[in-house]
Amino acid sequence: MLKNKAAIAGITLFLLTCAGGVAAQEVDADAAKSLFGKSGCKKCHDPVKDKNGPSFEKTSAKYKGKADAEEKLWTHLTTNPIVKYDDKEEKHISPKTDDQGEIRNLIRWILSH
Numbered sequence: 001m002l003k004n005k006a007a008i009a010g011i012t013l014f015l016l017t018c019a020g021g022v023a024a025q026e027v028d029a030d031a032a033k034s035l036f037g038k039s040g041c042k043k044c045h046d047p048v049k050d051k052n053g054p055s056f057e058k059t060s061a062k063y064k065g066k067a068d069a070e071e072k073l074w075t076h077l078t079t080n081p082i083v084k085y086d087d088k089e090e091k092h093i094s095p096k097t098d099d100q101g102e103i104r105n106l107i108r109w110i111l112s113h
């Protein structure tokens, strides 16, 4: 009996965690698009077309099923790594905001493609 209770508690916790996970993944696409536009990302990125940088469909596919996808993109977008395109090397820009939540939302939007 006790064992069953523990199992049920475990399952309940698991379901609650899943529900929480889904809620955490919710994306405000309008806010993300607006930040994407005002930060100048459009010059090199498009949701579906490759430009100087990869399309978000490509990036999303690259990170599909990887648990550290958000962290990888967080690092990419906040530490200005050197990127190469057209035989040029330059620092990758960061989104124009000080709000970490807005950057997270943008990352989730990118990964939702």
Ligand code: HEC
Pocket: 036, 039, 040, 041, 042, 043, 044, 045, 052, 053, 054, 059, 062, 072, 073, 076, 077, 083, 084, 085, 092, 093, 094, 095, 096, 106, 110
């Ligand atoms: C001047 C061109 C340029 C601009 C502007 C630019 N990017 Fe990029 N971006 C690149 C290039 C080139 C790469 C490929 C880097 C690589 O694969 O080494 C890249 C890669 C990425 C990736 C994939 C990283 C990965 O780990 O696969 C994401 C996501 C991204 N950029 C988002 C953005 C966002 C958001 C903005 C606006 C804040 C932005 N980029 C602005 C050129 C640019």
